[in-house]
Amino acid sequence: MQIEAFALERIQSLYENLVEINLSDSGVHPYSLNDLLTADERAGIMSVELGYGWTNGSVELRETLAGLYPGRTSDEILVTNGSAEAIFVMGMTLLEPGDELIVITPNYLQLWGWARAMGVTTVAVPLREELGWAPDLDELAAAITPRTRMISICHPNNPTGSVLTPEQMGGLVALARQHGLWLHADEVYRGTEFSGTESASFADLYERAIVTSGLSKAYALPGLRIGWMVGPATEVATAWGRKDYTSITTGALSEAIATLALQPERRETILARSRRMLGDNLDVVDAWIGQHAGLLSYTRPAATGTVFVRYDLPMNSTDLVHRIREEQSVLLVPGDVFGLDGYLRLGTGPETKTIRAGLERIDAFFAGVLATTR
Ligand SMILES: Cc1ncc(COP(=O)(O)O)c(C=O)c1O
Known part of the structure; x- marks a missing residue:
């Protein structure tokens, strides 16, 4: 390949x-672990058994993550090695050779490269600096063809740092819904909004949204290599089957630390x-x-x-x-x-x-x- x-x-x-x-x-x-956890919590980490655990993520961690997306259950969450693995298995689950993928750019171009290697046609639709690095929805609509399968956005955006208004997010969802498209949102920066108001997750706005996220950016814990995918239970289950081929599971220590980090007060x-x-x-x-x-x-x-x-x-x-x-x-x-x-x-x-x-x-x-x- x-x-x-x-x-x-x-x-x-x-x-x-x-x-x-x-x-x-x-x-x-x-x-560091010293900065993140209390002495008691660190002591608890010392007695975590270093087994494989659940290959889709520990029940406790998936339940904690599901709690971040109102109405979601742990069946709609797959825990991965970094959000990079979530993006990879997501692409391997939802894209087929011959499909078209619209990537709203600039973007973290991992999915772009993998999709092209798989025989997917990628189409870049730019964020416009004159619109505060937001997409022009007419331009996006014009890029959709009968072969388009997915739109991918990084939001909040790497590298521009832009955050869409609720209306702009709604417009994007409406367009995806009108054409029955998957909407992939890379939300690794969600929670860094300087206004202090966290943007909605696309997972809360659209039934065919697939969100990938993780602890590497907003949570300042890249060394744990914990990421996740949120989406409909069927597609999450299929992606879990793909993960059997990639890394089997995430590290037991990382999962235990992630579960502590994501408890509501600590997360805040x-x-x-x-x-x-x-x-x-x-x-x-x-x-x-x-x-x-x-x-x-x-x-x-x-x-x-x-x-x-x-x-x-x-x-x-x-x-x-x-x-x-x-x-x-x-x-x-x-x-x-x-x-x-x-x-x-x-x-x-x-x-x-x-x-x-x-x-x-x-x-x-x-x-x-x-x-x-x-
Ligand atoms: C926007 C974005 N998404 C995903 C990733 C992948 O990161 P990780 O696998 O550490 O979660 C990165 C890494 O730089 C990134 O910037």
Whole structure:
């Protein structure tokens, strides 16, 4: 099977551990177990049996997750290794060669690459920056054909940080419903909304929504590798059968810790920490962008741990990112990997001092470039 490189993950896999300052990550500075759990809880973790457990996720964890989606039961939840595995088994469950998949871009393009490898035709429909990085629903409607099977969106959006209004979400659902399409929503950033008001889940709005999510982003626990899929029980059961082929099960320790992390009070504490850290860092990045008017511009994100910055330089974004990496040992993500040259993605999840140090180095880089190109 031929599969194109997953450009976003590849550049990070190759360089994120080699640079001195990594601003390419999209998550929040992670918790340690000491920071996350009480001494009693940690002691409880020590006595968890290291068996296989339930291959669709422990009953307790699935019930906890079902509780996050009103009216859902544990049969409508599949626990996976990261949301990446949820996206993978979801695609393997619902897409067939010859189908068309509309991906609202920019997006985390994992499903895009897998779908193409499977013989699915992918169609990009852009979020429009002039609409605050929202989709133009007429443009979306025009992209639907009799072969379209699914629309996929990342919401809140990586990399732009946009959050749709309830009306925009409703419009998207109405369009999917009108054409009987699956609506895949990657909701790993849900809960980071800086307003403090969590967006509705598409799982609560549409009977043919498939939500994938996990603990890696909003919950600052990527090392647990816990993700999940929410959808109709039949499709969730089929996806479970696909998971028999991928990883069998998730780690028993991770499931036990995830169950503690997702209890209502702890969940709120975790999400509040993420919003506070990301919001404070966003202010730092916002002020920095303001100091570079004419060179840098952006639409301020309403959520997530990324900002998507447009730059005004006669340089391709991949070339620019590699030059900053080589000259300043700072890693950013080029807009190219999202199909949007002329932009850079910068992560706001690291500690503030790391971000400040990274921005100083990028300043030094820009000063050198501007002296020669302008
Ligand atoms: C939008 C989005 N979805 C999914 C993933 C996959 O993450 P994980 O498997 O850690 O949940 C990522 C990782 O960067 C992401 O940014």
